[in-house]
Amino acid sequence: MISESIVPLFVAVPLAGAFLTALLKRVRGIPDILGVMSSFSGFVLSVFFLVRMQAERTVLVLNVGNWGGFQEVMGRIVGIQMVVDGFTIFMLLIVNFVAFLVAVYSVSYMTRYTDKWQFHTLFLLMLAGMNGVLVTGDMFNLFVFVEVASIASYALVGFGTGKRELEASFKYAVMGGVASLLILLGIIFLYSATGTLNMGDMKTVLSEWSVQPALIYLVFGLFLAGFGLKAAIVPFHAWLPDAHPSAPAPISAMLSGVLIKALGVYAIARVFITVFGFPRQVSIILLVLAAISMGVGALVALRQWDMKRLLAYSSISQVGYIMLGFGIGTPLGIMGALFHLFNHSMFKSLLFLDSGAVEYATGTRNMKEMGGLARKMPVTSGSTLAGAMSLAGIPPFAGFWSKLVIIVAAVQAHHMKLAAWAVLMSIVTIAYVLKVTRFAFLGELREKFRDIREVPALMRIPLIILALMCIFGGLLLVPQVRDVLLSPAVRVLAENGGM
Amino acid sequence: MNAHMPYILCLILFCIGIYAVLSKRNIIKIILGVVIAEYAVNLFLILVAYKAGGRAAIFSTTEHIAPQSMVDPLPHALVLTSIVIGLATTAFMIALAIRLYGKYGTFDITRMRELRG
Numbered sequence: 001m002i003s004e005s006i007v008p009l010f011v012a013v014p015l016a017g018a019f020l021t022a023l024l025k026r027v028r029g030i031p032d033i034l035g036v037m038s039s040f041s042g043f044v045l046s047v048f049f050l051v052r053m054q055a056e057r058t059v060l061v062l063n064v065g066n067w068g069g070f071q072e073v074m075g076r077i078v079g080i081q082m083v084v085d086g087f088t089i090f091m092l093l094i095v096n097f098v099a100f101l102v103a104v105y106s107v108s109y110m111t112r113y114t115d116k117w118q119f120h121t122l123f124l125l126m127l128a129g130m131n132g133v134l135v136t137g138d139m140f141n142l143f144v145f146v147e148v149a150s151i152a153s154y155a156l157v158g159f160g161t162g163k164r165e166l167e168a169s170f171k172y173a174v175m176g177g178v179a180s181l182l183i184l185l186g187i188i189f190l191y192s193a194t195g196t197l198n199m200g201d202m203k204t205v206l207s208e209w210s211v212q213p214a215l216i217y218l219v220f221g222l223f224l225a226g227f228g229l230k231a232a233i234v235p236f237h238a239w240l241p242d243a244h245p246s247a248p249a250p251i252s253a254m255l256s257g258v259l260i261k262a263l264g265v266y267a268i269a270r271v272f273i274t275v276f277g278f279p280r281q282v283s284i285i286l287l288v289l290a291a292i293s294m295g296v297g298a299l300v301a302l303r304q305w306d307m308k309r310l311l312a313y314s315s316i317s318q319v320g321y322i323m324l325g326f327g328i329g330t331p332l333g334i335m336g337a338l339f340h341l342f343n344h345s346m347f348k349s350l351l352f353l354d355s356g357a358v359e360y361a362t363g364t365r366n367m368k369e370m371g372g373l374a375r376k377m378p379v380t381s382g383s384t385l386a387g388a389m390s391l392a393g394i395p396p397f398a399g400f401w402s403k404l405v406i407i408v409a410a411v412q413a414h415h416m417k418l419a420a421w422a423v424l425m426s427i428v429t430i431a432y433v434l435k436v437t438r439f440a441f442l443g444e445l446r447e448k449f450r451d452i453r454e455v456p457a458l459m460r461i462p463l464i465i466l467a468l469m470c471i472f473g474g475l476l477l478v479p480q481v482r483d484v485l486l487s488p489a490v491r492v493l494a495e496n497g498g499m
Numbered sequence: 500m501n502a503h504m505p506y507i508l509c510l511i512l513f514c515i516g517i518y519a520v521l522s523k524r525n526i527i528k529i530i531l532g533v534v535i536a537e538y539a540v541n542l543f544l545i546l547v548a549y550k551a552g553g554r555a556a557i558f559s560t561t562e563h564i565a566p567q568s569m570v571d572p573l574p575h576a577l578v579l580t581s582i583v584i585g586l587a588t589t590a591f592m593i594a595l596a597i598r599l600y601g602k603y604g605t606f607d608i609t610r611m612r613e614l615r616g
Binding site: 140147166 | 530577
């Protein structure tokens with residue numbers, strides 16, 4: 001069928017875009033056009049698959065390189081498979097949508113830097129890696145794509161090549177490198193135990209064992225540490241508050257909005273829920289780590305004055321909410337987690353892009369130096385307000401509904417203390433969100449900022465679109481929309497969860 | 500010789516690498532730590548494929564070799580990929596180290612303290 005055979009385009013189009021950008025770097029405007037077009041085609045492709053999935057309701061499997069015929073001869077799957085199911089499509093839509101808006105934004109924003117083509121090349125490589133992580137059905141292939149995306153992101157964090165940027169990039173590269181080694185080690189152990197690298201096969205082999213060997217627990221630990229580092233769950237979060245603020249604003253938006261979810265959260269959900277069948281020990285560890293992440297992230301965010309650093313700590317806290325939903329493990333909890341994942345992608349990319357817009361206009365990220373920007377920058381301040389309200393969980397903004405679903409799921413699963421903790425932390429969230437709006441946008445305008453102007457149109461449009469997603473994101477819960485987007489993704493995970 | 504010996508040596512190598520990453524102050528030594536740990540993982544990947552008295556996984560028309568007596572060829576293919584990825588990471592980190600030296604005039608990680616909080 002034709003639609004299976006175009007699955008590799010998710011990886012191939014950004015890759016081709018990256019190399020063409022490097023080749024045609026001297027032609028004016030080409031890097032910008034290629035960056036925007038490649039990420040836009042990724043979005044069109046994911047919409048195409050969403051529509052097709054609605055019609056057929058099947059999981060698409062592609063045997064890369066036509067190794068499928070060997071399956072009968074060998075009795076098991078040979079070669080790499082690419083799998084597109086409801087969860088994959090949900091993630092692909094988010095990743096490519098945010099990437100497209102970020103690419104549009106960076107056309108204007110990145111003029112501050114030299115060598116814009118390098119930015120677009122690395123950006124598209126990162127996108128290719130993330131899309132690869134999402135579509136692959138093979139463990140080792142997953143590792144390779146995680147590395148493609150990670151190495152591109154190390155370089156992007158250090159893109160400014162200032163003191164801070166280089167330091168953050170080095171820290172991130174070392175920690176990310178160690179995380180990758182742990183993931184690879186876990187994959188090797190799994191391969192030696194099951195004799196296969198295909199996720200579906202692995203699941204079958206694992207479910208046939210009556211007794212889980214001790215080796216499996218070692219693998220759990222390695223994967224939790226490895227993917228936990230990529231997802232920046234406390235205690236593996238040390239790199240994030242340095243790396244995210246140091247990157248250029250569009251990259252902060254990509255890292256916080258999408259990368260930690262594709263490489264970290266998605267991989268954890270995919271490996272632990274669909275391959276391992278979500279063992280109870282793991283769900284307890286996830287709940288504990290999620291609770292700690294929520295608390296540490298929110299409380300440390302409260303005392304930050306650097307706008308991007310505050311948002312970075314807030315990401316740690318919000319990923320805690322997502323992991324809480326997965327940890328609960330009931331279909332409602334998983335739906336809350338996925339919904340919050342979607343909302344967090346929207347509002348956190350929006351807020352990072354807004355912080356970039358403020359920096360673009362005023363040249364500072366320190367909120368003590370700002371004030372009264374609302375009058376001079378109506379679009380930026382309006383969209384920040386929408387994103388901030390969604391982050392704080394004020395009804396009727398999108399973030400409220402997803403937090404509500406997670407908390408209701410926690411209550412239903414009799415995790416009363418966790419539900420109370422989640423409510424308490426969302427109050428702390430409101431506090432630090434108010435700090436941003438109060439100090440940056442309200443109050444008296446400073447004398448030195450009297451002549452600042454609103455950012456260019458190409459930066460405004462993504463802000464407006466993302467702000468609309470924050471305001472109307474709650475509509476994802478309307479049954480008609482939910483059946484298209486959320487429910488298929490939840491079904492993939494809940495079927496395997498066995499809880 | 501104990502049959503577990505290679506695995507234990509491999510584990511020791513991995514621990515040396517992680518120890519260097521965690522405790523060394525010189526950037527170059529930290530990078531070397533990552534490289535050592537990475538080699539330990541690659542070595543382990545090859546050890547998984549090893550079979551006592553195994554042969555190369557090549558079928559031949561002149562001589563019959565049972566597939567059971569062959570070593571597992573898949574990890575050999577994987578380790579190549581892993582080495583190439585390791586090369587990219589190492590090259591990137593060394594490039595960063597050079598730029599860091601240019602900015603700070605030192606390789607000492609404890610003197611690079613622009614970021615805190």
